[in-house]
Amino acid sequence: MKKLTTLLLISLTVLVSACSNNMSSDSVAKKSMMAMPFGTSMDTDYAQQLWQALNNAKLAGNGAIETVPYKGQPPHGAVLETFSSKLSVAGHSGVVYVKRNYRGKDITRSRVANNRGKYLKAVTVMFKREKGYDPENKDWFWAKYKPDGSLHSNPKGMLLAGRVAKGMNMGCISCHRAAPGGDYLFNNTAAQLDH
Numbered sequence: 001m002k003k004l005t006t007l008l009l010i011s012l013t014v015l016v017s018a019c020s021n022n023m024s025s026d027s028v029a030k031k032s033m034m035a036m037p038f039g040t041s042m043d044t045d046y047a048q049q050l051w052q053a054l055n056n057a058k059l060a061g062n063g064a065i066e067t068v069p070y071k072g073q074p075p076h077g078a079v080l081e082t083f084s085s086k087l088s089v090a091g092h093s094g095v096v097y098v099k100r101n102y103r104g105k106d107i108t109r110s111r112v113a114n115n116r117g118k119y120l121k122a123v124t125v126m127f128k129r130e131k132g133y134d135p136e137n138k139d140w141f142w143a144k145y146k147p148d149g150s151l152h153s154n155p156k157g158m159l160l161a162g163r164v165a166k167g168m169n170m171g172c173i174s175c176h177r178a179a180p181g182g183d184y185l186f187n188n189t190a191a192q193l194d195h
């Protein structure tokens with residue numbers, strides 16, 4: 001009987017310590033999520049406000065303004081449209097770049113022009129946020145939307161909004177960092193809007 005009680009006690013201790021171990025690894029996971037530079041609820045909330053502002057400005061969504069689609073390059077679509085403007089989001093006004101990414105079988109520029117909805121796969125956006133948002137990367141907010149305004153995610157399931165892939169060697173920031181002019185912009189013609 002005594003032996004049994006001791007055994008029980010031991011297994012209980014093991015159980016309790018296993019649980020507390022679990023709890024501490026949980027809180028570590030939470031902490032590292034909080035430190036994540038993108039895909040947090042703060043980022044996705046902001047991305048929603050940005051999407052709404054883009055819709056109001058007719059830069060995205062139904063009835064959005066159109067340009068002549070041009071031939072694109074990877075990783076953006078085979079055919080692209082790019083816009084830049086000033087935009088106000090949550091009381092902050094900044095320059096915004098919007099790229100519509102078109103892809104699909106037998107895609108041509110004219111087919112896109114005649115049926116944008118069929119080929120639109122993503123709307124990628126760079127919005128210049130308030131000073132200090134991400135000083136190492138020119139304070140850009142990055143987002144990759146689906147045509148309905150929800151967000152694309154990376155292979156790990158992280159939603160693509162915020163300081164996307166900051167510190168990683170692939171993704172929005174690391175690739176755009178290499179753009180000429182030091183402003184992370186490949187289409188430099190309209191960059192004056194910001195200066």
Ligand code: HEC
Binds near residue numbers: 072125142144
């Ligand atoms: C491997 C490199 C690469 C990656 C990764 C990349 N881009 Fe780009 N991006 C480009 C290139 C090149 C252009 C210019 C394309 C063109 O217009 O022909 C561009 C253009 C843009 C533009 C228009 C403004 C500009 O710089 O000319 C936006 C907005 C944009 N990208 C957003 C994003 C977002 C958001 C992500 C991440 C989800 C992303 N990009 C990932 C290479 C990249």
